[in-house]
Amino acid sequence: MASRYVIGIDLGTTNCALAYVDTGAAEARVAILPIPQVVAAGEVAERPLLPSFLYLPAPGEQPAGALQLPWDKQRDYCVGEFARAFGAQVPTRLVASAKSWLCHPQVDRRAPFLPLRAPETVRKVSPVEASVRYLRHLAEAWNYTMARDVPAHRLEAQEIVLTVPASFDAVARDLTVEAARAAGLENLTLLEEPQAAFYAWIDHFGENWRHQVQVGDLILVADVGGGTTDFTLIEVGEENGALSLTRLAVGEHLLLGGDNMDLALAYHVAHNLQKQRQLKLDPIQMNQLTHACRVAKELLLDQPQHPSAPVTILGKGRAVVSGTITYELPREAVEQIILEGFFPVCDPDAVPQSRTTVGLEELGLPYAADPAITRHLAAFLHRHGEVLARTVTSSSGRRLPTALLFNGGVFKARLLRERLSTVLGHWLADSGGTAPRELPGADFDLAVARGAAYYGLVRRGKGVRIRGGTARAYYIGVAANVPAVPGFPPPIKALCVAPFGMEEGSETDIPGYELGLRVGTEADFRFLGSTLRRDDTAGTLVEQWQEGEIEELTPIRATLDPQGAAAAGQIVPVHLHSKVTPVGQLELWLYSRDGAHRWKLEYNVREKLPSS
Numbered sequence: 001m002a003s004r005y006v007i008g009i010d011l012g013t014t015n016c017a018l019a020y021v022d023t024g025a026a027e028a029r030v031a032i033l034p035i036p037q038v039v040a041a042g043e044v045a046e047r048p049l050l051p052s053f054l055y056l057p058a059p060g061e062q063p064a065g066a067l068q069l070p071w072d073k074q075r076d077y078c079v080g081e082f083a084r085a086f087g088a089q090v091p092t093r094l095v096a097s098a099k100s101w102l103c104h105p106q107v108d109r110r111a112p113f114l115p116l117r118a119p120e121t122v123r124k125v126s127p128v129e130a131s132v133r134y135l136r137h138l139a140e141a142w143n144y145t146m147a148r149d150v151p152a153h154r155l156e157a158q159e160i161v162l163t164v165p166a167s168f169d170a171v172a173r174d175l176t177v178e179a180a181r182a183a184g185l186e187n188l189t190l191l192e193e194p195q196a197a198f199y200a201w202i203d204h205f206g207e208n209w210r211h212q213v214q215v216g217d218l219i220l221v222a223d224v225g226g227g228t229t230d231f232t233l234i235e236v237g238e239e240n241g242a243l244s245l246t247r248l249a250v251g252e253h254l255l256l257g258g259d260n261m262d263l264a265l266a267y268h269v270a271h272n273l274q275k276q277r278q279l280k281l282d283p284i285q286m287n288q289l290t291h292a293c294r295v296a297k298e299l300l301l302d303q304p305q306h307p308s309a310p311v312t313i314l315g316k317g318r319a320v321v322s323g324t325i326t327y328e329l330p331r332e333a334v335e336q337i338i339l340e341g342f343f344p345v346c347d348p349d350a351v352p353q354s355r356t357t358v359g360l361e362e363l364g365l366p367y368a369a370d371p372a373i374t375r376h377l378a379a380f381l382h383r384h385g386e387v388l389a390r391t392v393t394s395s396s397g398r399r400l401p402t403a404l405l406f407n408g409g410v411f412k413a414r415l416l417r418e419r420l421s422t423v424l425g426h427w428l429a430d431s432g433g434t435a436p437r438e439l440p441g442a443d444f445d446l447a448v449a450r451g452a453a454y455y456g457l458v459r460r461g462k463g464v465r466i467r468g469g470t471a472r473a474y475y476i477g478v479a480a481n482v483p484a485v486p487g488f489p490p491p492i493k494a495l496c497v498a499p500f501g502m503e504e505g506s507e508t509d510i511p512g513y514e515l516g517l518r519v520g521t522e523a524d525f526r527f528l529g530s531t532l533r534r535d536d537t538a539g540t541l542v543e544q545w546q547e548g549e550i551e552e553l554t555p556i557r558a559t560l561d562p563q564g565a566a567a568a569g570q571i572v573p574v575h576l577h578s579k580v581t582p583v584g585q586l587e588l589w590l591y592s593r594d595g596a597h598r599w600k601l602e603y604n605v606r607e608k609l610p611s612s
Contacts, residue, residue, distance in 0.1 A: 008452025014226025017449035037080030055083035098130035167253035194232035196451030220401035247468035301413035477526030507579035520568025
């Protein structure tokens with residue numbers, strides 16, 4: 001039986017939000033849940049957003065009851081607004097950007113290492129656990145607000161659409177699902193964030209969305225949030241006389257966003273403080289300064305009538321009057337640093353700058369080496385140029401976006417939307433086109449949650465669906481059967497098991513190719529992916545490819561039970577069958593030749609996989 005509510009959850013790098021539709025109401029409309037959270041010590045209030053910050057106080061650091069919530073009087077940690085504000089003063093007890101760590105393959109994302117570089121005596125959590133706590137807070141807030149008297153309305157009983165970046169790989173998606181299930185959320189579907197933003201735009205206009213676009217439009221969804229930048233291209237087509245929507249391409253995962261801009265402003269202020277007042281800030285003060293610069297940036301970009309905004313941090317020693325340091329940050333400096341540093345005018349064939357390789361570096365997030373979002377956009381469009389050229393092309397043979405949908409808190413500033421539109425306008429003029437138009441009606445903070453809830457209705461047959469499926473093609477690595485050569489392992493071929501655009505909930509046989517499966521002993525199963533190879537079908541065997549065309553993903557190390565098919569260490573002839581689950585996980589089934597035995601590989605990061 002279908003649940004009463006469909007829920008959309010935006011598990012954001014900087015903020016989380018929850019939207020819902022009451023399907024039992026006379027009119028099914030998307031609404032936002034105000035989220036109760038601690039906003040000051042001992043004070044709880046509702047906010048539309050839940051900041052994605054986790055504060056882990058030291059014993060005695062907060063008065064008794066300071067962090068309690070209506071549904072939890074004994075809570076010894078804090079999520080949300082107070083965590084972000086107070087945690088900025090004690091950065092070694094503040095977890096931030098946990099979502100960004102979920103897609104970092106060089107660390108154990110289940111290991112407790114956050115806050116990063118905090119002393120050993122400080123409580124720590126894993127990126128997965130931090131995500132669990134954000135999701136659990138949303139669940140508890142919903143159950144307290146909407147389901148106190150009706151157990152059937154509890155969040156865990158509803159149909160939930162949870163969003164992830166379009167650029168998240170299968171491992172990061174799986175970890176997101178793991179966190180959601182640990183928070184008690186089982187009835188899950190995953191949705192890419194840029195698609196969710198577009199669904200929210202459709203919901204905003206209702207049936208009138210068709211008057212805003214036309215056949216042949218190529219819409220760029222530019223999503224720049226606090227921690228990440230995500231690009232998606234959606235094509236407007238026609239089918240049976242009606243407009244249709246197809247997602248054509250998604251960008252790579254870029255750890256680049258408003259947080260980088262805040263840090264750039266903080267460096268600017270710190271440099272001036274040292275130069276003008278001989279003040280050198282310590283790491284804690286730099287963290288406070290970054291938080292203060294974020295507030296000043298939002299004020300100055302949102303309200304350009306202000307010539308400057310103060311940034312204030314705690315001082316050190318007796319030389320600082322009243323124990324604080326204040327600096328007036330000019331609006332011109334903010335605009336110059338952000339426009340020229342993050343949105344510079346560049347050519348359409350520009351490429352992101354690379355960082356000089358060094359032998360040793362601090363362990364941390366793999367931030368984008370080049371902060372220029374416009375250069376990353378140029379590279380994204382160039383990377384997918386061959387695919388775009390197969391559709392409607394411009395007179396020069398190059399196709400560029402004709403419309404823009406902005407999403408993410410960064411684009412609340414009109415100045416930044418205008419700059420990106422201007423850069424794209426120059427590129428289109430060079431190609432014989434006209435400047436792209438901005439699609440109105442964007443909700444920069446809440447669109448992703450709203451669109452996720454709307455997609456819940458789409459899954460029930462109501463509304464407009466964007467065709468898309470998997471954002472990349474997936475392959476299994478197959479060792480070539482060649483004579484042994486000293487010092488050289490057998491070359492790997494890539495067998496396509498899930499073609500680009502394979503829809504969630506669909507499955508397919510891998511025809512005409514029998515493989516040898518080694519059972520009863522630990523072995524690596526190598527998975528690969530490509531966002532560029534659109535024509536490969538299930539069963540396509542790729543023996544050679546250009547650099548960057550197919551990329552190796554995190555391998556699975558597993559021991560598959562022989563199940564009586566053979567002795568341990570022997571080879572069993574198998575054929576393959578793949579399935580993409582509703583939450584976007586890839587399941588690869590291996591069937592013995594006689595059909596009597598089967599094994600399953602899920603593309604995730606579990607060290608030992610259950611066989612069946």
